[in-house]
Amino acid sequence: MTASSEQTGRKALVGLGRAELERELAALGEKPFRARQLWHWIYNQGVTDFARMTTLAKPLREKLAEHFDVGRPAVSREQLSTDGTRKWLLRFDDGNEAEAVYIPEDERGAVCISSQVGCTLTCRFCHTGTQLLVRNLTAAEIVGQFMVARDAYGEWPSPMDGGRLISNIVLMGMGEPLFNYDNVAAALKILMDNEGIAVSKRRITLSTSGVVPMIERCGRELGVNLAISLHAVTDEVRDRLMPINKKFPLAELMRACREYPGLSNARRITFEYVMLKGINDSPADARALIRLIKGIPAKFNLIPFNPWPGVEFECSAQADIKRFSDILFDAGYSAPIRQPRGRDILAACGQLKSDSERVRCSRLKDRLAAGIPDEHPVA
Ligand code: SAH
Ligand code: SF4
Numbered sequence: 001m002t003a004s005s006e007q008t009g010r011k012a013l014v015g016l017g018r019a020e021l022e023r024e025l026a027a028l029g030e031k032p033f034r035a036r037q038l039w040h041w042i043y044n045q046g047v048t049d050f051a052r053m054t055t056l057a058k059p060l061r062e063k064l065a066e067h068f069d070v071g072r073p074a075v076s077r078e079q080l081s082t083d084g085t086r087k088w089l090l091r092f093d094d095g096n097e098a099e100a101v102y103i104p105e106d107e108r109g110a111v112c113i114s115s116q117v118g119c120t121l122t123c124r125f126c127h128t129g130t131q132l133l134v135r136n137l138t139a140a141e142i143v144g145q146f147m148v149a150r151d152a153y154g155e156w157p158s159p160m161d162g163g164r165l166i167s168n169i170v171l172m173g174m175g176e177p178l179f180n181y182d183n184v185a186a187a188l189k190i191l192m193d194n195e196g197i198a199v200s201k202r203r204i205t206l207s208t209s210g211v212v213p214m215i216e217r218c219g220r221e222l223g224v225n226l227a228i229s230l231h232a233v234t235d236e237v238r239d240r241l242m243p244i245n246k247k248f249p250l251a252e253l254m255r256a257c258r259e260y261p262g263l264s265n266a267r268r269i270t271f272e273y274v275m276l277k278g279i280n281d282s283p284a285d286a287r288a289l290i291r292l293i294k295g296i297p298a299k300f301n302l303i304p305f306n307p308w309p310g311v312e313f314e315c316s317a318q319a320d321i322k323r324f325s326d327i328l329f330d331a332g333y334s335a336p337i338r339q340p341r342g343r344d345i346l347a348a349c350g351q352l353k354s355d356s357e358r359v360r361c362s363r364l365k366d367r368l369a370a371g372i373p374d375e376h377p378v379a
Contacts, residue, residue, distance in 0.1 A: 010069045013042055014147065015140020017186060018193070028063060036195070042070050043196030046147065046156030072151065073144040085342030088148055092117075092141055096133070098174050100145035102152070102166065103341050110168035111149045113142060115184050116175025121209055123229075123242045125274055127308040127346075128174045136180040142187035145173075146197065158198045169199055171206040172227070178211035178218060188222050201225075207272065212248040212256045219261035226260055227270040227301070228253065232280050233288040241279070250292065257296050268297040274305050275316035275324065282320075286327035300328055300335040306343060 118131030207227040232238035328335035
C-alpha cells in the first residue's frame with residue numbers, strides 16, 4: 001500500500017481530470033502530451049510507481065516522484081462473503097471511512113461505490129442514514145474506490161472490450177450522489193474516459209433518493225443510467241419512509257423522470273422498491289405503482305428489505321414479493337426480485353456503515369443516556 005499524500009506531503013494525482021493534470025505538468029515546465037502519457041499510465045495501466053512509467057524520460061519520472069503520488073485509499077478491512085461479494089472498508093487521509101462492494105454476477109460484476117461518508121438523509125429503513133458524521137467524498141476518493149477493486153482483481157490495464165470481472169459501476173453505496181454532484185460528476189468523467197479506465201456510461205447506474213433539481217443535469221452532462229429509490233406509491237407513505245419526499249414530492253419526482261435526457265425503451269429508468277412487510281407490499285400498491293409510472297420507460301428492481309440491528313421494519317413475505325413482481329410483470333414490466341448479496345458481511349443494500357461511525361453511535365447512546373439531545377443532522 002502506498003503512503004497517503006498527507007503523510008508524504010506530495011500531491012495526489014488520482015482524481016485529477018485531464019485539464020488539471022495538464023496544469024500540474026505545465027507548472028513543471030512539461031508539454032501537454034506528457035499529461036496524456038501520464039493519464040494513460042495512471043488510469044489505463046493502473047501503475048502506481050513512477051519508475052514503471054517507461055515512456056517518460058528518467059529525469060521526468062524522478063521529478064514526478066518528488067512532487068506527486070499515485071496512491072489509493074488505504075484498505076482498513078476487507079471481507080469476503082460466502083456468495084463471493086467482497087467489501088472493502090476504505091480509510092481516507094483525514095481518517096474518515098467509507099465502504100465499497102464488489103458484487104459478482106456470472107462472468108462479470110459491478111462495483112458499488114459510495115459518494116459520501118454517511119448520508120444527510122434519514123430514510124427510515126437505511127442503515128447508512130443512521131450515521132452521524134457526514135462529509136462529501138472527493139473525486140479522488142470516489143475514483144479511488146474503483147481502482148482498489150481493479151487492483152484486487154488484477155484487471156489492469158483497462159479492458160477495452162467493456163470489462164472482465166469488473167464490468168459495471170453502480171453508485172448505490174453510502175450517501176446521496178446528487179448531494180455531491182460536482183465531485184461525483186468529476187469522478188464519473190474520469191471513470192468514463194476512453195483513454196483511461198473506460199467504463200461506458202451504459203454500464204454505470206446512479207441511484208438517487210429523488211433530488212429533483214439535479215436529475216436533468218445528471219442526464220444531460222453525464223448520460224448515465226438513472227435509478228430512483230421509490231419505495232412508496234403515495235406521498236403519505238413516502239413522507240414517512242423518506243423525509244426527502246416532503247421537499248420533492250412524488251408528482252415532481254415523476255415529472256423529472258419523464259424528462260430525463262436520453263430516456264427511451266432501450267434506456268429505461270430503474271425504479272428501486274424495497275419490500276417492507278405491511279407498509280408498501282400489497283397488490284393494490286403494485287397496481288398503484290403501475291399507474292404512477294405510466295408513460296415512463298421503466299423497469300423495476302424489487303429489493304427484499306435487509307434488516308440491521310434496531311430497525312423497525314420487517315422484510316415482506318416471499319409470497320407477497322412474488323405476487324407484487326407478477327403484477328408488474330403482467331403489466332409488461334421487467335420486475336426481478338434482487339437476490340440479497342453479501343448479507344453475512346453487511347454488504348447488502350442499505351447495510352453499509354463505517355466503523356468510525358459505530359464508535360460515534362456508541363458515544364451518541366452515552367449522550368442520550370445522559371439526557372443530551374440527539375445531534376442527528378436532518379436534510
Ligand atoms: N442514496 C442513494 C444511493 C443508495 S442506493 C439512494 O438512496 O438511492 C442503495 C439502495 O438500497 C437504495 O435504493 C436504498 O433505498 C436501498 N436500501 C436502503 N436501505 C435498505 C435496506 N435496509 N434494505 C434494502 N434496501 C435498502
Ligand atoms: Fe441516504 Fe440512500 Fe440511505 Fe436514504 S437510502 S439514507 S438517501 S443512502
